[in-house]
Each structure stands twice: as structure tokens, then as C-alpha cells.
Amino acid sequence: MFPIRDDNPQILTPFVTWAIVGLNVAAWLLVQGAGRAPALPASVCTLGLVPGELLGILPAGAATPIGHGLACVTSAESNPFTLLSHMFLHGSWMHIIGNLWFLWIFADNVEDSMGHLRFAVFYVLCGLAAAAVQIAAGPASAVPMVGASGAIGGVMGAYVVLYPRVNVHLLVWFGFYVTTFAVPAIWMLGYWFLVQMLGGIGSLGAQGGGVAFWAHVGGFVAGAALIFLFRDARLLARHPYHGWR
Numbered sequence: 718m719f720p721i722r723d724d725n726p727q728i729l730t731p732f733v734t735w736a737i738v739g740l741n742v743a744a745w746l747l748v749q750g751a752g753r754a755p756a757l758p759a760s761v762c763t764l765g766l767v768p769g770e771l772l773g774i775l776p777a778g779a780a781t782p783i784g785h786g787l788a789c790v791t792s793a794e795s796n797p798f799t800l801l802s803h804m805f806l807h808g809s810w811m812h813i814i815g816n817l818w819f820l821w822i823f824a825d826n827v828e829d830s831m832g833h834l835r836f837a838v839f840y841v842l843c844g845l846a847a848a849a850v851q852i853a854a855g856p857a858s859a860v861p862m863v864g865a866s867g868a869i870g871g872v873m874g875a876y877v878v879l880y881p882r883v884n885v886h887l888l889v890w891f892g893f894y895v896t897t898f899a900v901p902a903i904w905m906l907g908y909w910f911l912v913q914m915l916g917g918i919g920s921l922g923a924q925g926g927g928v929a930f931w932a933h934v935g936g937f938v939a940g941a942a943l944i945f946l947f948r949d950a951r952l953l954a955r956h957p958y959h960g961w962r
Contacts, residue, residue, distance in 0.1 A: 724884040731825035744805045762789035765861030766803035768852040781859040804844040806863035831947045843871020850935025867932035871940030877906040
């Protein structure tokens with residue numbers, strides 16, 4: 718199942734959402750070489766978030782394979798900047814397209830609910846919360862974490878609290894049969910959250926790379942909680958479909 722649109726009207730011009738999309742695309746093209754070596758592995762190794770390196774657990778000089786015969790070498794000094802930089806990096810074309818598509822569908826209405834500046838702060842806080850949960854799940858991990866999905870998980874957590882009954886239209890394929898149908902956001906995003914939880918539980922104790930399920934869980938929960946502090950009742954009242962009414 719893949720969301721293609723929602724039935725939520727856009728109230729404000731989503732300048733911050735556009736800026737976040739632009740920063741991710743710029744990082745992908747200018748910093749990561751649009752997925753080509755040597756820019757992609759270099760960016761992942763130097764600007765990706767490595768829990769064990771950040772916490773000073775890993776020994777300096779330790780090599781961690783990242784695929785295609787390449788490896789990241791642990792630095793002697795942790796780089797706190799990676800807590801922020803990892804949110805704007807990706808590992809492949811499918812990774813960045815998928816993340817930014819989810820952001821595009823859900824972020825504009827969350828930005829509507831709080832205004833531009835608040836949304837920028839909210840987004841970063843959700844990304845930091847997502848990173849914290851992923852670090853807690855594997856503090857000694859040597860695998861670099863990159864991607865906007867933790868922060869976008871926060872956007873989706875906020876969306877489901879704000880607009881639980883708004884219909885989200887999904888693209889579904891069964892082999893060669895492709896169709897679309899609409900479900901309330903509470904069902905679509907609730908299902909997404911359940912999948913992340915099950916994936917996170919299944920990844921406990923696993924070695925190597927993969928999907929940062931716990932970052933998704935942490936971002937979603939943070940967004941669902943922080944929205945009560947960041948939402949603006951006056952702006953939210955302009956939306957015809959907010960809440961359960």
C-alpha cells in the first residue's frame with residue numbers, strides 16, 4: 718500500500734515543507750553525488766549518524782562494511798553535528814523518493830496547524846527524538862544511519878492526532894492487478910506504525926544495516942506528543958476536518 722493523496726485541504730502555503738524537500742534534494746545532488754561513488758559512501762560515513770561513534774563506544778579505526786566493497790572507518794572523535802546532518806541524507810534514489818513523497822502528502826497540513834517557524838522547530842525535534850530512540854535501541858551500533866524518515870514519522874504522528882478521520886487514498890497492487898481505495902488516516906497511519914513496531918522488535922539484537930525501525934517509532938511517538946505543544950488552535954480551527962468531529 719502506498720499513499721497517493723489525502724482529502725485534506727491546504728490552508729497555508731507550505732514554505733517550510735518546500736524548504737525541507739529542497740534541502741534534501743540539494744544534499745542528494747550536491748553532497749551525495751545523486752547516489753554515485755565516491756560522494757555517496759563518503760557522505761554516509763562522515764555525515765551519517767553512527768551511535769557507537771557518537772557515544773564513544775567504538776574504538777577508533779574500526780571498519781564497518783556499508784556494501785559494494787566499501788567500509789566506514791570509526792573516527793577518534795564523535796561529531797554531534799551528525800544528529801542533524803543525517804536527517805537530510807539518503808542511501809538511494811528509492812530511499813529519498815519514498816521519504817519525500819510521504820513528506821509531501823502529510824507535512825503541509827501539519828504545517829497548517831502550527832505555522833511556519835513552529836513547524837521547522839517541530840520537524841527538527843522529531844528527527845532528534847527519532848535518532849535518540851534508534852541510539853537507545855543499539856548504542857554500540859557501528860552502522861551509519863541516514864534518512865529523513867524519523868522526522869517524517871513525527872509528521873505522520875502529528876497528522877494522525879490532528880486529522881484521524883481524513884481519507885488517505887492508497888495505491889494497492891496484487892500481482893498484475895492495481896487499484897486504489899481510501900481509508901481514514903487513523904487506519905493507514907496506525908497500520909504503518911504497527912509495521913514499524915513489529916520490524917523494530919524483530920531487529921533487536923540483529924547485526925548489520927537495514928531499516929531504522931526504532932527511529933520511525935520514536936519519531937512517530939514524538940510527533941504525536943509534541944503536536945499538543947506546537948499546534949495553534951486558531952490555525953487548526955480553519956481546517957474543516959480536524960479532530961473526530
